[in-house]
Amino acid sequence: MERAATKSEIVEKLQQQILSMQGFRQPSAQQVSTGLGPLEAAFPNKVFPAGAIHEFLSPLAEDAAATTGFMAGLLSRLMAQGGPCLWIGTRRTLFPPALKLFGVDPDRIIFIDVKKEKDLLWTIEEALKCDALSAVVGEVSGISFMESRRLQLAVEQSRVTGMLRCSGPDKIGNTTSVARWKITPLASALQEDMPGVGYPRWNVELLKIRNGKPGTWQLQWAENYFQHLSQPVPVSKLVMQQTG
Amino acid sequence: MLSLLKPELRDIPFVLAAPERGRKLIKAASAAAEALGIEPGAVVADARAILPSLQVLEEEPERAGKLLHALAESCIRYTPIVAIDPPDGLILDISGCAHLWGGERAYLKEIITRFKSSGYQVRAAIADTVGTAWAISRYGQVRAIIGQGAQAEALAPLPPIALRLEPAILERMHKLGLYQIRSFMTMPRSALRRRFGQLLLDRLAQALGEVKEPIVSIQPVEPYQERLPCLEPIRTATGIEIALKRLLETLYLRLLQEGKGLRKAILKGYRIDGKMQQIEIGTNYPARSVAHLFKLFELKISTIKPGLGIELFLLEAPVVEALSQEQETLWNITQGSEYKVVMNLLDRIGVRVGMDAIHRYLPDEHHWPERSVKLAASLQEKSPLAWRNDLPRPINLLPRPERIEVTAPIPDYPPMLFRYKGKIHKISKADGPERIEQEWWLQQGEHRDYYAVEDESGSRYWLFRLGHYGADNPEWFIHGFFA
Numbered sequence: 001m002e003r004a005a006t007k008s009e010i011v012e013k014l015q016q017q018i019l020s021m022q023g024f025r026q027p028s029a030q031q032v033s034t035g036l037g038p039l040e041a042a043f044p045n046k047v048f049p050a051g052a053i054h055e056f057l058s059p060l061a062e063d064a065a066a067t068t069g070f071m072a073g074l075l076s077r078l079m080a081q082g083g084p085c086l087w088i089g090t091r092r093t094l095f096p097p098a099l100k101l102f103g104v105d106p107d108r109i110i111f112i113d114v115k116k117e118k119d120l121l122w123t124i125e126e127a128l129k130c131d132a133l134s135a136v137v138g139e140v141s142g143i144s145f146m147e148s149r150r151l152q153l154a155v156e157q158s159r160v161t162g163m164l165r166c167s168g169p170d171k172i173g174n175t176t177s178v179a180r181w182k183i184t185p186l187a188s189a190l191q192e193d194m195p196g197v198g199y200p201r202w203n204v205e206l207l208k209i210r211n212g213k214p215g216t217w218q219l220q221w222a223e224n225y226f227q228h229l230s231q232p233v234p235v236s237k238l239v240m241q242q243t244g
Numbered sequence: 245m246l247s248l249l250k251p252e253l254r255d256i257p258f259v260l261a262a263p264e265r266g267r268k269l270i271k272a273a274s275a276a277a278e279a280l281g282i283e284p285g286a287v288v289a290d291a292r293a294i295l296p297s298l299q300v301l302e303e304e305p306e307r308a309g310k311l312l313h314a315l316a317e318s319c320i321r322y323t324p325i326v327a328i329d330p331p332d333g334l335i336l337d338i339s340g341c342a343h344l345w346g347g348e349r350a351y352l353k354e355i356i357t358r359f360k361s362s363g364y365q366v367r368a369a370i371a372d373t374v375g376t377a378w379a380i381s382r383y384g385q386v387r388a389i390i391g392q393g394a395q396a397e398a399l400a401p402l403p404p405i406a407l408r409l410e411p412a413i414l415e416r417m418h419k420l421g422l423y424q425i426r427s428f429m430t431m432p433r434s435a436l437r438r439r440f441g442q443l444l445l446d447r448l449a450q451a452l453g454e455v456k457e458p459i460v461s462i463q464p465v466e467p468y469q470e471r472l473p474c475l476e477p478i479r480t481a482t483g484i485e486i487a488l489k490r491l492l493e494t495l496y497l498r499l500l501q502e503g504k505g506l507r508k509a510i511l512k513g514y515r516i517d518g519k520m521q522q523i524e525i526g527t528n529y530p531a532r533s534v535a536h537l538f539k540l541f542e543l544k545i546s547t548i549k550p551g552l553g554i555e556l557f558l559l560e561a562p563v564v565e566a567l568s569q570e571q572e573t574l575w576n577i578t579q580g581s582e583y584k585v586v587m588n589l590l591d592r593i594g595v596r597v598g599m600d601a602i603h604r605y606l607p608d609e610h611h612w613p614e615r616s617v618k619l620a621a622s623l624q625e626k627s628p629l630a631w632r633n634d635l636p637r638p639i640n641l642l643p644r645p646e647r648i649e650v651t652a653p654i655p656d657y658p659p660m661l662f663r664y665k666g667k668i669h670k671i672s673k674a675d676g677p678e679r680i681e682q683e684w685w686l687q688q689g690e691h692r693d694y695y696a697v698e699d700e701s702g703s704r705y706w707l708f709r710l711g712h713y714g715a716d717n718p719e720w721f722i723h724g725f726f727a
Contacts (some may be wrong), residue, residue, distance in 0.1 A: 062703035069727020093643035100631040111603040132582040187702035
């Protein structure tokens, strides 16, 4: 038993050494508790990588709503640190009062509704350079490798968390972003088959995570907290739902 | 002045009156009233006896003075030195100005037309001395422009009152039969002093130009403006940057002295071919830091086309506000410098994408979803209302509800399925209805019955039916997407 413990300790130490050799820098100053629970095991060192760029893919309008909900949940934790958040987009459909349901004060978000596409990435980059912000949300159609590298360089200086919601086609090329997520809505459930619509439920796919382990989880947002669903939905059913 | 504000008084005789020693005295009378013999200083009751239909208006004591000052300021367009001569006169020092309007005659005509077009009755005269101009403009009958050295000739036929004398002196002169200035102008000075005092001699000397008469010009509000002429025309971006920096530095010193910051600034470049180039910036808070303002301008310098070169730079700050020292608690930022960093960022973004792109929302007291938020007027504004979280509201709201086709079984039940964008969604769960009535004081129309529904794939929508079910073909709309 004792030997096993030391073994896992050694493995953990080695992993950390590998991470540091790979150039992974621990965002030591900001340890954001995202309340993601078991999902955090997927992150390097089991800490949500704040101060980095996260991509969220959502080609459909229904997915966009689920993605925005999940992002708002994360945002409420990031904004608890203080500082305003900038929400930058060209065709924003977000309804500010709904953010309150995810624990975000809508009046603490400054919306920048850019008219021209070419100003969009400039504004996002400029915002990411500003270290007084708690987070920056950008609604883009897609992002190229070069553009993502510029944004990554900006956050490496400022340690601001950037969240990009990519509404473009599903396929997206290689980027330097730390994480890539895909959130799709799941059917909600109420106790004892009561009528009505329950808490929002999502299928959270972590498609890519640098130095971490990608995976899939089922979460629900209830009373200002992320909850893991105790009985994960079988994969076969999931696939059926997505295709149907 | 009043005939301007109230056009109906234009041709009606009216007077301004104020109570004095228990009776109402006329302080000013319109031209139509004066023509009937109603003059300032008379009692209103007497004037009513002359003209029963006379309009009597209350006089506001401060008003005339303020108006005169405003008129004086508007005259700065004609000359930089304008003085007020209470109660009803303006003195303009026009040395070296008249030729810009094509001579004294055209200059005088321009001023008179301008006043007349605004509804004022005005008399004006040009002379070498203030005294003569005063006399001619009030009592002159022949010419309005008195040539060089012709003061004595012009004054001679005028009554003594034209010399700005006290009523006591005037009365004495009248008794002695001195009805015109010419009758005493040539008298020995010592005799005049003995009989009428030093004042008459002074006034006479001032009018004739023997003594200088100083005038006190009003202080115009100095615009926040800095100029930088260039010896050599500037054609490069670096040159423009250097010029801009120097202008910002001088402006900074002035703003620092006055404890102010600017909200808007314009840089104008006058090219040697006579054309003008300008760039404009705005800020979210009163700013004066050279580095920050330079950064804002820097984003736009590339849009300046120097052509053959710029010979004069002009930096203007049309909107200037006092700097506030208040710390920002709203944003939960502990250090003031951090708040400033955010404001600077927003300034930069505002310059690039436009200030109107920056929005912030506050809750509003309306149930109608489209009106439940309002734009905040500033980044500091707080709302007395709290955000509600007791009602289901979609995270994404369509800018305009879109028509959908539904199959609904029973009245007041959510639909069983709906078709949106060609796709059929079978509804498995539903919440509602939540009836939201039109706010009739704002807009007429049917109420909406909202349902939160979930289809079989788990996507959640916000649908509503317009109006009552009883209508033969109720209209259904999709308005938003839940998370």
